[in-house]
Amino acid sequence: MCLAIPAKIVELYPEDQALVEVAGVRRHVNIGLLQEEQPAAGDWVLVHVGFAMSKISEEQAQDQIRVLKMLGEQDAAEEEARNYGLNDS
Amino acid sequence: MKFVDEFREPEVIAKASAEIQRLADPNRHYRLMEVCGGHTHAIYRFGLKDLLPPNVELVHGPGCPVCVLPMGRIDDALSIAAQGNVIFAAFGDMMRVPGANGSPLQHKARGMDIRIVYSPSDALRLAVQNPEKHVMFFAIGFETTAPSTALTLMRAKKDGIKNFLVFSNHVTIIPAIRAILDSPDMRIDAFIGPGHVSTVIGCRPYEWIAKNEGRPIVVSGFEPVDVLQAIVMLLRQLDKGDAKVENQYTRVVPWEGNRAALKAIGEVFELRPYFEWRGMGFISQSALSIRPAYAEWDAEKRFQVPGVRVTDPKAAQCGEVLKGVLKPAQCKLFGKECTPEHPIGALMVSSEGSCAAYYNFEYRKAAALAGTPS
Numbered sequence: 208m209c210l211a212i213p214a215k216i217v218e219l220y221p222e223d224q225a226l227v228e229v230a231g232v233r234r235h236v237n238i239g240l241l242q243e244e245q246p247a248a249g250d251w252v253l254v255h256v257g258f259a260m261s262k263i264s265e266e267q268a269q270d271q272i273r274v275l276k277m278l279g280e281q282d283a284a285e286e287e288a289r290n291y292g293l294n295d296s
Numbered sequence: 297m298k299f300v301d302e303f304r305e306p307e308v309i310a311k312a313s314a315e316i317q318r319l320a321d322p323n324r325h326y327r328l329m330e331v332c333g334g335h336t337h338a339i340y341r342f343g344l345k346d347l348l349p350p351n352v353e354l355v356h357g358p359g360c361p362v363c364v365l366p367m368g369r370i371d372d373a374l375s376i377a378a379q380g381n382v383i384f385a386a387f388g389d390m391m392r393v394p395g396a397n398g399s400p401l402q403h404k405a406r407g408m409d410i411r412i413v414y415s416p417s418d419a420l421r422l423a424v425q426n427p428e429k430h431v432m433f434f435a436i437g438f439e440t441t442a443p444s445t446a447l448t449l450m451r452a453k454k455d456g457i458k459n460f461l462v463f464s465n466h467v468t469i470i471p472a473i474r475a476i477l478d479s480p481d482m483r484i485d486a487f488i489g490p491g492h493v494s495t496v497i498g499c500r501p502y503e504w505i506a507k508n509e510g511r512p513i514v515v516s517g518f519e520p521v522d523v524l525q526a527i528v529m530l531l532r533q534l535d536k537g538d539a540k541v542e543n544q545y546t547r548v549v550p551w552e553g554n555r556a557a558l559k560a561i562g563e564v565f566e567l568r569p570y571f572e573w574r575g576m577g578f579i580s581q582s583a584l585s586i587r588p589a590y591a592e593w594d595a596e597k598r599f600q601v602p603g604v605r606v607t608d609p610k611a612a613q614c615g616e617v618l619k620g621v622l623k624p625a626q627c628k629l630f631g632k633e634c635t636p637e638h639p640i641g642a643l644m645v646s647s648e649g650s651c652a653a654y655y656n657f658e659y660r661k662a663a664a665l666a667g668t669p670s
Contacts, residue, residue: 211492236415237447239556240443240444240554240556240557241556242556243555253495255441255444255492256387256414256416256441257414257418258415258443258447260496260554260557261495261550263547263548267547277341277342277520278337278338278341290413290418291414292421293413293421293422
């Protein structure tokens with residue numbers, strides 16, 4: 208639950224929704240908490256419980272992926288990401 | 297230095313470790329508290345204690361939201377779900393946490409409609425998909441998670457989704473740190489500040505810790521090198537007699553925090569006068585309840601809540617471990633009655649709980665070395 212998962216923005220939708228690529232799958236996340244740093248397609252964000260919390264650089268995203276791997280939390284992060292949208296989107 | 301091989305920058309790690317050795321005064325014992333459960337997990341996983349001199353002690357803090365939740369809250373929420381026609385939705389971390397009459401998972405086995413969700417917005421989606429039922433989201437977490445719950449409630453209100461309810465257990469980190477500093481049996485020299493909570497609240501809310509309490513605090517990232525650098529920064533301050541707020545995790549944490557997230561929290565939540573923390577008792581203004589403007593979505597206002605209070609099993613010493621007075625293995629039940637497979641306290645359930653982290657990374661290893669099955 209306290210994991211922050213790096214995701215890459217694929218497409219922006221109305222009402223603060225965005226299609227992102229996260230842990231190898233495409234899911235919708237909410238970007239309503241990024242009002243002061245509006246992301247664009249191609250940007251990386253840190254996602255927490257289905258909401259983008261902050262914009263990060265690609266290098267930071269790779270760092271975070273490595274941290275999750277080192278912590279042995281990669282499977283849990285992938286499971287979380289796969290199940291966003293109740294697995295039906 | 298067992299995990300050093302897999303570290304990205306072994307030379308930086310070695311340097312930081314040597315700098316810590318150099319800075320640590322051998323005539324002094326340092327007690328540094330890592331506030332966040334994510335740091336606790338990283339410290340055990342990476343074996344960072346082995347890179348520190350014996351007089352630099354890491355004390356595990358209260359920053360694991362599952363761990364600090366009193367058992368009665370789970371029973372209260374389950375009693376709402378038992379009132380019928382309610383789907384109980386919660387993060388997976390909550391499922392195995394024991395209430396007085398069993399965990400949510402055990403209630404599910406007895407027929408209660410309990411679903412795992414990975415986002416509060418998915419609990420809202422469940423409500424849309426099940427209009428004939430109430431969907432109650434068991435909200436939990438520090439300031440990292442509260443904004444997501446807030447935005448979800450704002451969405452429910454905007455879209456007029458009336459069968460969605462939130463049972464709020466959101467807590468705030470600052471009053472917990474204050475309670476630790478006020479506790480007579482605690483002596484903490486400095487704090488490793490939480491990483492992801494600080495992306496929301498920023499660094500300013502920690503200033504009183506430095507100014508009024510004279511304790512350094514360094515907000516830190518989660519890589520081994522981050523935690524070691526944070527320790528170097530803390531020891532440098534202690535060496536000079538300084539007490540400042542510093543930010544080691546600038547690549548993710550802005551000094552001012554995330555204003556949109558803070559605004560969402562302020563729109564939906566207000567401070568409870570007091571809230572009970574497991575093992576730490578009642579702490580003033582330490583948790584968030586839902587504002588009257590959102591009362592229709594507040595499970596505690598829509599349903600009868602019994603207000604269950606359950607004392608922890610007598611022998612379990614979760615409170616002492618949570619406050620850092622005892623190490624996990626010093627609890628009488630550790631590794632005996634209480635294991636990750638059969639947890640008695642929440643500290644043994646969450647991967648961010650210090651007991652589970654200690655058990656998985658230290659205790660199993662020691663047991664394997666001793667040739668005993670773990």
